[in-house]
Every structure is written in C-alpha cells, then in structure tokens.
Amino acid sequence: MDAHVNGSLVPVPDSPATSAAAHLRDGLGLTGTKVACGTGVCGACTVLVDGSPTVSCLLPADRLAGRTVTTVEGLGGEHPVQRAFAAHDGLQCGFCTPGFVVEASVFVDTWRAEHGDTRPGREEIADALAGHLCRCGAYEGIFAAVAAACEGGFDTEPDRDPPRVDALDKVTGRARYSGDQAPPGTWEGVVVRSVLPHARVRAVRTADPATPLIDLLPPDRTVRYVGQAIAAVAAPTPEQARAAAAAVTVDYDPRPAVAEVDAARAPGAPLVHPTRAERADA
The missing domain is CATH 3.90.1170.50 (Aldehyde oxidase/xanthine dehydrogenase, a/b hammerhead)
Structure with missing residues (x-):
C-alpha cells in the first residue's frame, strides 16, 4: 500500500498498530510532525490528509493508503503563513508551531478564496485554530501572523529577517528537538x-x-x-x-x-x- 506524501509515492504499513504520526516521523524521517499529547487534543501532530487538517497521532498509518498527505515540510517554506509566523514571532519554543502552520495554511487559503485579501476577525481565527495549544503562550503573535497572511502581506519574502534566528527552521519543520533524535538502539x-x-x-x-x-x-x-x-x-x-x-x-x-x-x-x-x-x- 502506498500514499502520496509531500509529492512522493511512499509505502505505508498495512497494520493499524502504527499511528500515522509514528510512520511519518520514524518511518519517513518527517520529524516536523510533532507528537505532544498523543491524544488528539493539542494539534501539534496536524498534517493534511487529502487537503483536510488531521491529527496524525490518532490516525492509524494504514488509513493513509491511497491518500495524499502534506506535512509542514511539504509546504516548503514558501507559504505566506510560514513567512508570517516567522515575521510576527508567532512562536517561542516552536514545538507546536508546525501543527499551527499546517492548520493555518488551509484557513488562509480558504479565507482568501472566499473573501479576497481581507483581514479576518479574531473570532474567525480563534475558531479555525481551536484545536491547537501553544504552551509558550505565543497567541498574540499567532493571531497577528494569520491575519497578516490573509491580507496578502506575505505573498513574497519580507525585506528583513525575522526576530528569531531559528524562526524559519521552526516554521518549516527543520528544527530538531531531543524527541527527534533516535540513535540506533534507543528505547x-x-x-x-x-x-x-x-x-x-x-x-x-x-x-x-x-x-x-x-x-x-x-x-x-x-x-x-x-x-x-x-x-x-x-x-x-x-x-x-x-x-x-x-x-x-x-x-x-x-x-x-x-x-x-x-x-x-x-x-x-x-x-x-x-x-x-x-x-x-x-
């Protein structure tokens, strides 16, 4: 069984015992998909399955067969939401950021298709991101980033660097955390x-x-x-x-x-x- 993951055809397990998050991280090396709560509450493991935001920690990996999956790495660092999160400092430790970015990318694309380059209200943004938790409390930056991306302010590269030197690594899933390191023999x-x-x-x-x-x-x-x-x-x-x-x-x-x-x-x-x-x- 295969799935299209970030544009490539890859095999998926034929058993429901492995979660989609575990397969993406451990099987495919896409560690931008983070696992925090493991119960579908925090949103850190959100990926797009056939274009729909999905918490991958609860989804059996065999359910990916024949479907199209996009992780934060698949956004390529070119999506306006990623640029906006980095520029507006919509992150701190960055562990939850990939999930926010993946979910927000769908909201921004849908909003602009329906409303043009207009600014959504805080309530609309909060409703769209209700399944996500930022334990660092970077919500003000997140609200600002999503609103700015909806207005079209980040369709091109900003003319100055983001306030955090590691912001781009965090919004693209390149940042590596201790939980992403698994040398052979790790228990x-x-x-x-x-x-x-x-x-x-x-x-x-x-x-x-x-x-x-x-x-x-x-x-x-x-x-x-x-x-x-x-x-x-x-x-x-x-x-x-x-x-x-x-x-x-x-x-x-x-x-x-x-x-x-x-x-x-x-x-x-x-x-x-x-x-x-x-x-x-x-």
Missing part, C-alpha cells in the same frame, strides 16, 4: 500517570520484573491530581513500552479530594499539601 519511554485526584501510593509493580521502572513520585508518595506522573517504564519499541505501561499496577490509598474552589476553602476541607506549621516541624 521508548512511557510515563504511568495517576488515575486518582488524591491518594498515597503504597506500591508500584510491573508485570515483568525485567521491565525497567523509574519511580517519579515525591518523597511523601502522594499524588495530588489526575495525571500526575507516578513512574516511567521503557522498552525497545513504542508498542512494547505502551504495553508495559498498561501492565503496571499501582496500589493506591485514596484520600479525600475536592474539585471546586468554594469546597476547598470550606472549614474542614481536605488538605492537599501539609500546612505551613507542619512543613516547619518537618
């Missing part, structure tokens, strides 16, 4: 996270004693929110690592928890952290 790590909002962890056990396990709990062995890191496991492949993490058993001693501010402030509310006096006596 995959997966974090086991709390399923309870407040509990003391009595024990953490792996199904296979040979599985490497790193304890990530604080000294008091207490978790204080759903998703807090408990431990990390590692294995030679992502599939094996995920299976090892799923097989980890956590022995919880549940503690009371509240989820609303007023309830947390009420007399007798359960304490999440030790009091100041308790910390002083410790």
